[in-house]
Amino acid sequence: MHLQNSLKLPSKISKIVLDARVFYVKRDDLVDPFLAGNKFRKLYALLQTPSNKLDKIISYGGTQSNAMLAIAAMCKEKNWEFIYYTKPLSDTLKNENCGNFYHAKKLGMRHIEIEHQYYKDFISSLRFNLDEKIFIVDQGGAVIEAMKGIKVLADEIREADLNVKSLATPSGTGTTALFLALMLPEYKIYTTPCVGDEAYLREQISSLHAIPNNLIILKPQKKYHFAKPYKEFLKIWQKLLESGIEFDLIYAPSLWISLLEQTDEEIIYIHSGGVSGNESMLKRYEKKSFLFNV
Incomplete structure (x- = not known):
């Protein structure tokens, strides 16, 4: 279904x-x-987007993020690649077997760490030369x-x-x-x-x-x-x-x-x-x- x-x-x-x-x-x-609460409401327009219109979603933020998990669930359903950027994580957090970060990875999220000193500039550069099939969801789904x-x-x-x-x-x-x-x-x-x-x-x-x-x-x-x-x-x-x-x-x-x-x-x-x-x-x-x- x-x-x-x-x-x-x-x-x-x-x-x-x-x-x-x-x-x-x-x-x-x-x-x-997984795709519930205000994150479902924020992603409503993307949920209505035909799968062939996009092939990749990019977002960023923290590993406790509800938006991260909701996007991961949506991308699995749509067969879109999902890339999520964070600042460096501890080994403990990376290896947790519960919580939003764990479930998002199980849903297919690709996680990439960016060093603290480069993070802000890197996030600012995400929209440069974007392909028309890539969509960026800002932290927390603030779009x-x-x-x-x-x-x-x-x-x-x-x-x-x-x-x-x-x-x-x-x-x-x-x-x-x-x-x-x-x-x-x-x-x-x-x-x-x-x-x-x-x-x-x-x-x-x-x-x-x-x-x-x-x-x-x-x-x-x-x-x-x-x-x-x-x-x-x-x-x-x-x-x-x-x-x-x-x-x-x-x-x-x-x-x-x-x-x-x-x-x-x-x-x-x-x-x-x-x-x-x-x-x-x-x-x-x-x-x-x-x-x-x-």
Whole structure:
């Protein structure tokens, strides 16, 4: 069965109660095991592209990336070559037998390391003399083509007609949050920076479009480093798991903590997927003994 025919759309909306508050969760995590969440929405236009129009996808970033895994799944389906560039990795990470990086390689991703001192210039040069059958997906899926898939998401939210006018989605580059805010001006869109700080997120969003008034960036109470284990992240993750839904351990916790601390209305949370990376993250928590001290 082709991937496009097996995707579960529109994704359902679940209701949960957290700290005596009602939240609704747009279950984009259930769209597909690997090609799910906001990465599915960002890659929607490429998924509609006939296989013979392209033969190679290039991307870059970190090895915890949900986008990396989603692109790998798409390229396997489309029979496109997938090349992914990162900075040098430790032998431990290269040899892991779980997590996003492991699964992406199993799906056929070709991984190439670039030395730290050359990385930035190398990434900047990727678009020079591109063949027409090669497409570059910027880190995190931050491409203007993402707008097509996020419009489908926006339409699904409107059609659900829940009478809830606040949405929430975590941000790496802020692409999903931005496009949702532009397409749903009658909604408040909450987000938090999960990669870098608030200034970095504003810079990333502004490189695509001026930040609209209905996009509200919630500043976390403390500075979190991307993909680093934190006791409070594990605690909120476990509480959410008890509510009946598994979220990712990298992007979701910071936003959920901010929503509980800084908002009070009913909110639709857009589940951005990424739970495939929890297996490797939980091993990191276990190494720090956090699993036994929350």
